[in-house]
Amino acid sequence: MIRANIRRLFHLALRRRDRWEREVEDEIKLHLTLRAEQLMAAGASPTEAYDEAVRRFGPLTESRARMFDAARHREQRMQRTEYFADLRQDLAFALRTLRRQKAWTAVTLITLALGVGATTAVFSVVSSLLLHAVPYPGANRIVQVFQQPSEGNQTGVSVTITPAAPVLRAWKSSRSFEALEGLGFAEMEMRTTGEPASLNVTMMEPTFPTFAGERTILGRVFTASEVASSVHVAVLGEGVWRTRFGGDSGVVGRTIVLNDSAYSIVGVLPERLQVPPGIAPPTDVWLPIDLRNDKLGTRVVGRLKRGVSFEHVAAELDSLYARSAGFSGGRIPFTAVLRTPAQHVQFHDSLIMLTYAVALVLLIACANVAHLLMARAASRHRELAIRTALGAGRGRVMRQLLTESLLLAISGTALGVIVGWLGLKALVALRPSSLATLERAHLDGTTLGIAVVVALVTGTIFGLLGMLQSRRQSTNESLKSGTTSAAGRRARARMLLVVSEMALSATLVVGASMLVRSVSKLQRADLGFQPKGLYALTLPDVKKKRGATARAELLRAVASRLVSLPEFRSVALASTPPGWMSFSVGRLEIDGKTSPTAGTTFTGVNEIGTGYFEAMGIRLVQGTTFTDTTPGANQVIINARFARKTWGTTSPVGHRIRVAQKAESPWLTIVGVADDAATSGPASGPMGESSAPMLYTPATDASAVALVIRTTG
Amino acid sequence: MSRLPVLKGTLDLLVLRALSWAPMHGFEIVSWLERAADGSLDLEDSALYQAVYRLEEKGLLEADWGVTENNRRARYYKLTVSGRAHLRAETKNWVQYADTVTTILTTAKDAKPSTAGS
Numbered sequence: 001m002i003r004a005n006i007r008r009l010f011h012l013a014l015r016r017r018d019r020w021e022r023e024v025e026d027e028i029k030l031h032l033t034l035r036a037e038q039l040m041a042a043g044a045s046p047t048e049a050y051d052e053a054v055r056r057f058g059p060l061t062e063s064r065a066r067m068f069d070a071a072r073h074r075e076q077r078m079q080r081t082e083y084f085a086d087l088r089q090d091l092a093f094a095l096r097t098l099r100r101q102k103a104w105t106a107v108t109l110i111t112l113a114l115g116v117g118a119t120t121a122v123f124s125v126v127s128s129l130l131l132h133a134v135p136y137p138g139a140n141r142i143v144q145v146f147q148q149p150s151e152g153n154q155t156g157v158s159v160t161i162t163p164a165a166p167v168l169r170a171w172k173s174s175r176s177f178e179a180l181e182g183l184g185f186a187e188m189e190m191r192t193t194g195e196p197a198s199l200n201v202t203m204m205e206p207t208f209p210t211f212a213g214e215r216t217i218l219g220r221v222f223t224a225s226e227v228a229s230s231v232h233v234a235v236l237g238e239g240v241w242r243t244r245f246g247g248d249s250g251v252v253g254r255t256i257v258l259n260d261s262a263y264s265i266v267g268v269l270p271e272r273l274q275v276p277p278g279i280a281p282p283t284d285v286w287l288p289i290d291l292r293n294d295k296l297g298t299r300v301v302g303r304l305k306r307g308v309s310f311e312h313v314a315a316e317l318d319s320l321y322a323r324s325a326g327f328s329g330g331r332i333p334f335t336a337v338l339r340t341p342a343q344h345v346q347f348h349d350s351l352i353m354l355t356y357a358v359a360l361v362l363l364i365a366c367a368n369v370a371h372l373l374m375a376r377a378a379s380r381h382r383e384l385a386i387r388t389a390l391g392a393g394r395g396r397v398m399r400q401l402l403t404e405s406l407l408l409a410i411s412g413t414a415l416g417v418i419v420g421w422l423g424l425k426a427l428v429a430l431r432p433s434s435l436a437t438l439e440r441a442h443l444d445g446t447t448l449g450i451a452v453v454v455a456l457v458t459g460t461i462f463g464l465l466g467m468l469q470s471r472r473q474s475t476n477e478s479l480k481s482g483t484t485s486a487a488g489r490r491a492r493a494r495m496l497l498v499v500s501e502m503a504l505s506a507t508l509v510v511g512a513s514m515l516v517r518s519v520s521k522l523q524r525a526d527l528g529f530q531p532k533g534l535y536a537l538t539l540p541d542v543k544k545k546r547g548a549t550a551r552a553e554l555l556r557a558v559a560s561r562l563v564s565l566p567e568f569r570s571v572a573l574a575s576t577p578p579g580w581m582s583f584s585v586g587r588l589e590i591d592g593k594t595s596p597t598a599g600t601t602f603t604g605v606n607e608i609g610t611g612y613f614e615a616m617g618i619r620l621v622q623g624t625t626f627t628d629t630t631p632g633a634n635q636v637i638i639n640a641r642f643a644r645k646t647w648g649t650t651s652p653v654g655h656r657i658r659v660a661q662k663a664e665s666p667w668l669t670i671v672g673v674a675d676d677a678a679t680s681g682p683a684s685g686p687m688g689e690s691s692a693p694m695l696y697t698p699a700t701d702a703s704a705v706a707l708v709i710r711t712t713g
Numbered sequence: 714m715s716r717l718p719v720l721k722g723t724l725d726l727l728v729l730r731a732l733s734w735a736p737m738h739g740f741e742i743v744s745w746l747e748r749a750a751d752g753s754l755d756l757e758d759s760a761l762y763q764a765v766y767r768l769e770e771k772g773l774l775e776a777d778w779g780v781t782e783n784n785r786r787a788r789y790y791k792l793t794v795s796g797r798a799h800l801r802a803e804t805k806n807w808v809q810y811a812d813t814v815t816t817i818l819t820t821a822k823d824a825k826p827s828t829a830g831s
Contacts, residue, residue, distance in 0.1 A: 023778075023788065026786065026788075027738075027739060027762070027788050028762075030738070030739070030740065030785060030787050031739050031740045031758060031762075033785075035740065035743075038744070056757065056758050057757065057758040057759050058757030058758060058759035058760065059757075059759065060759070063759035063762065063763065066766075067762060067763065070763070070766035070767065070769075070770060071766070073770060074766070074769060074770055077770075
């Protein structure tokens with residue numbers, strides 16, 4: 001039906017053009033006829049009269065063309081004038097009508113404003129966090145490249161490692177990248193000016209600032225030859241330059257002492273230059289990276305060429321790696337993984353989910369508006385019929401209603417933009433500290449465009465639809481205020497709307513309630529330990545400055561002080577606090593049994609101090625805790641699932657196991673079995689996918705980096 | 714009798730004048746001009762239509778379809794308010810101009826010797 005109407009619309013346009021051409025023709029024809037008649041009256045024969053008429057008219061083709069031209073101009077001007085006059089009238093009338101139905105107008109406007117506003121605000125957040133996760137040129141082609149073990153990972157979580165420098169060197173000959181950058185990170189102590197401070201240092205190649213689309217604000221970046229000759233040069237970050245060097249413009253040539261080595265400053269890079277999110281904290285000082293150091297692990301960031309697929313690139317990188325490292329037959333221990341910077345953004349999955357939810361909200365808002373428009377079209381049926389009866393053309397009535405719909409949609413979306421802007425401000429203000437980059441979020445143009453278009457299209461389509469239905473009903477019937485077949489059709493269309501609206505709402509409600517259920521289920525889930533009242537305290541960095549023994553002593557001192565307080569029930573050392581994961585990768589061997597797995601295995605490890613199980617609230621199901629924690633005793637406690645899988649119902653206590661790595665590892669004697677505990681989160685635990693065995697061994701000074709603390713509360 | 718070519722710009726004025734009595738269609742205007750000039754104007758009919766269209770575009774005329782005495786559909790032109798004002802002003806200009814030129818051409822016989830003699 002709509003198609004027929006559209007065709008009619010185009011038809012009209014064609015006929016208009018025909019009309020003025022025909023009018024010119026008619027005018028000329030009439031002239032020639034009248035002239036010929038005049039000549040015949042004076043006694044000429046019809047043929048002579050006609051020829052003479054044409055002759056007197058002058059150059060026919062040329063004149064006709066000019067007249068067409070003039071007629072076309074005239075027509076266009078007329079249409080324009082008419083159009084604007086009509087528009088003015090329509091707008092005035094629409095405003096009057098909307099003002100008369102205040103409640104209806106308000107509800108429609110608020111619905112539109114909220115739909116558009118919510119969508120815009122949330123999409124803007126998502127877009128700034130995920131789509132523009134890095135502010136580099138060609139941001140949508142930026143990837144981070146990692147390696148992951150090609151086998152043996154049964155932990156249920158994705159494990160990536162940072163490629164070593166030789167791997168990156170091999171990758172550099174890849175043809176899939178416009179640029180491939182290696183980065184390294186360290187924390188160093190600065191003693192040049194003022195208080196000693198711990199600085200975040202990023203090691204980069206000289207090309208990185210260009211890669212990231214930034215330039216030094218002072219001086220220069222180090223050169224390739226400086227990197228090659230291992231000269232100690234540094235580029236300051238803008239923050240350090242301002243706070244520690246007072247923004248001194250003569251800073252180039254001065255020296256900065258980092259970890260007891262002097263570096264001469266060659267330049268200053270702007271604050272805007274940052275490494276991709278999730279890799280490292282904001283950089284204070286930039287140093288050259290030495291990719292000749294084979295032991296160096298690197299973070300790899302690259303800009304892909306256009307149109308290459310992740311699979312293709314990974315395959316290429318793997319073959320380059322295999323060739324350079326001399327692996328034959330394509331069997332390599334580590335395969336390349338490409339990740340977009342967005343995948344490293346915190347709450348990535350939640351943000352995606354939120355996006356879908358908000359898109360549904362916009363849809364529901366639009367459906368609501370559609371419903372409101374159609375309901376109103378029904379109620380205005382008689383008014384339209386009267387206007388048609390009074391001689392208003394159908395096109396004219398249609399335009400009137402369209403103007404109303406559009407006016408409504410435009411005002412609604414305008415309000416929506418305001419709501420979205422305020423909403424975004426609120427979201428930015430309420431952001432978690434881990435989403436610091438959200439600060440630079442702004443109203444996303446694309447998003448806004450889409451929301452506005454959706455709202456306008458809804459307004460237009462349903463404004464028209466409601467009317468097309470009333471059109472079908474004859475004026476006469478409407479005036480008699482009869483409800484006839486058209487009313488039935490309209491009812492059907494509205495039913496359809498209601499049904500789809502209900503379906504959308506139901507989807508949202510079901511999704512939301514499932515989310516809530518999942519969360520509450522997770523909270524009630526048996527994690528195998530007691531998360532309530534449990535705290536962890538880590539001191540991973542003390543080691544670098546004062547040595548492992550000092551750190552262990554510090555931790556032990558803190559522990560003994562804490563235990564003496566009534567608020568703390570038990571405190572224990574651990575190498576892996578809750579929320580973390582540590583693995584030992586190698587072949588897991590069991591004394592007296594053939595190995596259950598042929599290749600490498602990921603084995604969870606945690607080196608723990610006395611009282612760990614008590615502090616964590618993990619039950620010991622068999623055996624005892626360590627009876628001898630000296631290194632030579634080699635005692636181990638394993639988890640229940642591993643015990644059940646390997647020894648069935650018989651007790652594993654007294655059996656020996658080891659993780660065979662490159663160097664021969666000692667055999668460990670099992671003294672106890674602890675309950676399975678999902679210490680790194682629900683996904684890793686008893687109900688997660690992890691089937692990795694878990695080994696607890698006594699903590700040493702070198703491994704103890706954390707305290708787990710059980711409060712009495 | 715020799716026929717005079719229509720001076721540039723004067724055709725518009727003549728058309729406006731024709732229409733100052735009553736609305737007319739194209740052929741009526743032509744006939745009126747021929748009658749009024751007693752056949753002494755040399756004018757192609759198409760030129761008149763172009764003039765009419767030009768005037769319409771300038772907003773000095775407006776047109777509407779009507780029916781002739783013999784029941785034929787014809788496009789009738791009539792003066793707009795600004796067309797009438799234009800006619801009045803341009804007629805005055807034209808008359809002044811023509812008077813001046815006529816005076817110079819016909820009465821200033823002595824001018825040349827007197828200026829030459831001084």
